[in-house]
Amino acid sequence: MGENTKIEWAHHTFNPWVGCTKVSSACDNCYAEGWAKRTGQAALWQGDRRRTAESNWRQPLKWNRHAEAEGTRYRVFCSSLADVFDNQVPADWRADLWALIRDTPKLEWLLLTKRPQNIVKMVKAIGFMPANIAFGTTVEDRKAVEQRLGHLIVAAGLRPRFLFASCEPLLENLGDLSPWMKGNPYPQHLYPGERWREGFRIGADGIAQIPGIAWWISGGESGPNARPMHADWERSIRLQCLEAGVAYLGKQWGEWAPGGDWYEHHPTSLEVRGWTGSTWSDDPAIWSDAENYMVRLGKKRAGRLFDSAEHNGFPEVPA
Template sequence: MAENTAISWATHTFNPWMGCTKVSPACDGCYAEALMDKRYGKVQWGPHGERVRTAPANWKQPIKWNRQAEHDGTRPFVFCASLADVFDNQVPAEWRRDLFDLIRATPNLVWLLLTKRPQNIVKMVKFVGFMPSNIAFGTTIEDRQRLESNLPALIVAGGLRPLFLFASCEPLLGDLGDLSPWMTGDSHPQRLAEGETFEKGFKITADGWPTLPAVGWWITGGETDQGGHRARPTHPDWFRAIRDQALAHGLAYHHKQNGEWSPLQANDGEWPTDEGSFIRLNDMGDRADDGWPMQKVGKKFTGRLLDGVTHDAFPEVNHG
């Protein structure tokens, strides 16, 4: 449940508990469900399943990582949680407080709390009663609808003064459009989620509006097959749009993988119809007769390179 991870944007993964409920299209091909529920039967997924806390020995692993990081003078990034969601409503609040105690006790680690429920962050941190200084908040943005619902809530959570905010655009299922308001901190308060309030931590400008934080780290990735779920395609232009905007604003950009699909090139032969391993894709991620032809070739073939470049950037954090 705790390990050195193969995930390119983290050093370790830590799972304080297991289990979750699907809440968005990004969850359709959940690898954690395919692995821990369907394959190993360790936990039942969904609203009627129990959340299973991991063993005490697992909870000691971050202490070891922290001690090694202090010795090495490094700040390892810890993805929490790959088999759950820290801000899941069905998780006992006491478990979350225990997790925050552990985070506070490991100051040399950078804890990446990635959630599909950013609307819960502020209220759940308030219940914990304190905010460790070595937390970064992130949310999953797979399409424009989730951009408009999740990023405003993430921005509000920025008032808790995390190390940084980040967006995981994996699996990316459509073109996200103009991201500059979120990359510059110019997202207007009126765009924030209805009913949200500004928490202590925002600076107020002369005109009475809060100064909003930017989302400083952008991660992209295509979907892979998981169990019985067949991966949906991502056109590389969608990755490029995020990459180009992030780099133009001087932000860290990290591309994890291209997924199972690749654009079908003119020299690949006659473009087949929308059948089998070929589809035509529009910029909203839907199949369309006049869309881009895509071919399923497998993740080993598509790899991680985007236009021949490996993008492995991480946000800078203080090592002092």
């Protein structure tokens, strides 16, 4: 449930509880749901939630001691097998998590959610906000961009260390992301309800001084039913981050990677998909861009080189 992780953007993962419910297309091939089914715990994706052992809850205290001894900070991804802001999780579990986060100040807690609309009300219900939390949300397609990023920006009023967006699995071109990258001034229509001003410093002109999302992560899907990620979708996010001066991390191609030499040398042994303009197809006759096809290589062979380089940006925030 914890300790070191292979996830490129964190040092550790920690699951205070396990179990979740599908809420969008990013959840279609959820690896955590697959884990639950393989281990005979399918009920965890049918409404049940299970708190992890006390021994697991003590792990972050150990990591905090190590970080303090080394004079560094560890990034902790919380919760890879759940969602911190899940409505079906008992409120006292979340309060206990907040106390643990407060007691581990040398850890940087990365809370990634598909339910950013719950962040403000659930934190206010707890009654305090640790200074070592970063809030993030998943944006796999344009619908998620429009539904979730406004709620994430509202959560900046709680004074997290920074905000981040995980575009994984990236399922389509996300389009123009600049309104959420560049900071104030923001059009009010991008933010839900009247709570968008809560916690922000209001300027003399009446405009809230709202920060941008400081860190963007993108990646393709892995697993047996993985959907390809078009190179142009990843490239668009990366170049927009460069223009806005915000951090970008390219996590992985996932199961599929651009064809190139792989297909030239192994044309009959690899699955191939091309983009039709609206979906992926194995029929070259209907591909909209015949030069940019994807081949199934598996996560390890596909790697994480984008335009011949790794991209390992992290947000610059005070220690």
